[in-house]
Amino acid sequence: MQLSDMRQGQSGVISKVGGSGIFRRRLLEMGFLKGKSLFVEKYAPLKDPLEVNLDGCHISLRVEEASHISMENIADALQKNSLSQ
DSSP: OBGGGOOTTOEEEEEEEOOOHHHHHHHHHTTOOTTOEEEEEEEOTTSOSEEEEETTEEEEEOHHHHTTEEEEOHHHHHHHHHHHO
C-alpha cells in the first residue's frame, strides 16, 4: 500500500521510499526511512495535502509525493519482524 492510500487516523511502517534524485534525498533527509512508523493525522478539506506525524514531527506532503512511499500495516511489520528474529 502507498502512503497516499492510507486513511486519516491510520498508522503504518515505511517499507520503501521511491522517487529519484533530489526529491528522494529530500524525503530521506526529512526522516522517511525504511522501518520508521508514522501516523496519518489528517487530510486537507480537498484531500490534498495530507499531514503525517513522523517521530513527533508534523509533515505535510502532497498526495502525489506520498504515492512514492510504500507502507505496511504495523501488525504485518511486527509479525514479519518477529519471524525474522
